[in-house]
Amino acid sequence: MAVYVLGHKSPDTDSVTAAIAVAELQKMLGVDAVACRQGELNPETELVLKKFGFDAPELRTDVTGEKYMLVDHSDIKQAPDNWDKGELLAIIDHHKVGDITTPNPIFFCAMPVGCTGTVLYTLYKDVYKKDIPANVAGLMLSAILSDTVLFKSATCTDEDKAAAEALAKIAGLDDMMAWGMEMAKAKSAVEGVAPRDLIFRDYKDFNMSGNNVGIGQLELVSLDLVANMRDDLYAELEKVKAEGRHSVFLMLTDIMKEGTDLMAITDDPSVIEKAFGVKLEGKTVWLPGVMSRKKQMVPPLEKAFGG
Numbered sequence: 001m002a003v004y005v006l007g008h009k010s011p012d013t014d015s016v017t018a019a020i021a022v023a024e025l026q027k028m029l030g031v032d033a034v035a036c037r038q039g040e041l042n043p044e045t046e047l048v049l050k051k052f053g054f055d056a057p058e059l060r061t062d063v064t065g066e067k068y069m070l071v072d073h074s075d076i077k078q079a080p081d082n083w084d085k086g087e088l089l090a091i092i093d094h095h096k097v098g099d100i101t102t103p104n105p106i107f108f109c110a111m112p113v114g115c116t117g118t119v120l121y122t123l124y125k126d127v128y129k130k131d132i133p134a135n136v137a138g139l140m141l142s143a144i145l146s147d148t149v150l151f152k153s154a155t156c157t158d159e160d161k162a163a164a165e166a167l168a169k170i171a172g173l174d175d176m177m178a179w180g181m182e183m184a185k186a187k188s189a190v191e192g193v194a195p196r197d198l199i200f201r202d203y204k205d206f207n208m209s210g211n212n213v214g215i216g217q218l219e220l221v222s223l224d225l226v227a228n229m230r231d232d233l234y235a236e237l238e239k240v241k242a243e244g245r246h247s248v249f250l251m252l253t254d255i256m257k258e259g260t261d262l263m264a265i266t267d268d269p270s271v272i273e274k275a276f277g278v279k280l281e282g283k284t285v286w287l288p289g290v291m292s293r294k295k296q297m298v299p300p301l302e303k304a305f306g307g
């Protein structure tokens with residue numbers, strides 16, 4: 001019976017490549033593992049898969065009656081549908097522990113590092129003692145460059161840098177920063193994309209003290225790229241909020257200036273002030289130095305919501 005490996009909904013490069021890297025590792029261990037994705041690939045992930053010669057993993061958003069493993073998340077809101085009607089075998093992650101529980105013991109490996117790719121590097125090397133195939137190393141390296149925003153994010157650790165250096169060697173990539181910039185440019189592609197697709201390109205829902213809170217993020221090499229899209233994005237964000245959410249946020253992150261212009265629509269604007277110490281006047285507020293949803297958005301917001 002196949003074991004499905006899935007990253008989170010609205011998959012990013014890490015969620016897709018980690019599913020592939022875990023499936024490849026499991027195959028080495030004799031498990032019939034199948035990498036899956038829970039949604040459409042973003043342009044950066046497409047570029048990465050193409051460069052290292054992988055097809056898109058199969059689309060799967062329901063695990064009823066199946067054996068499965070999760071990578072890059074352990075939150076119910078990001079997990080496949082009917083996660084509790086299948087058999088969860090493993091979670092490999094680098095986020096806060098979410099709200100998924102199991103009736104049986106499972107393999108659980110989470111590390112406070114910048115990327116699932118870094119956790120997987122440790123698993124391949126130190127836990128299972130397997131050689132990482134060059135093309136899989138390329139995927140894991142790309143995920144680290146993406147998740148840590150070329151090592152600039154507050155989430156980036158020395159382990160991420162060391163893993164990236166080692167993986168670049170295995171993958172035969174001489175200039176990983178040049179490759180990272182190429183990826184960043186692909187990630188910044190917004191021209192001609194519907195506002196709704198941009199909001200959900202890299203998007204996560206959270207339960208914050210009983211409130212439904214959505215946070216999307218666009219990482220851009222320049223905010224000029226969205227200058228004439230702001231009104232349309234805001235209008236679409238209002239619709240997303242009206243679909244049963246207390247608040248929705250869209251992080252317009254400038255990876256060169258290293259900060260985020262936060263678009264916010266909320267029932268309670270005081271959470272912005274509580275979380276970030278600045279008042280929301282108008283549609284956005286500039287948050288210097290903020291690049292990470294996981295480390296610089298979610299914790300202060302959870303606190304502001306009283307969690």
Ligand SMILES: [Mn+2]
Pocket residue numbers: 014015072094114115116147
């Ligand atoms: Mn990740």
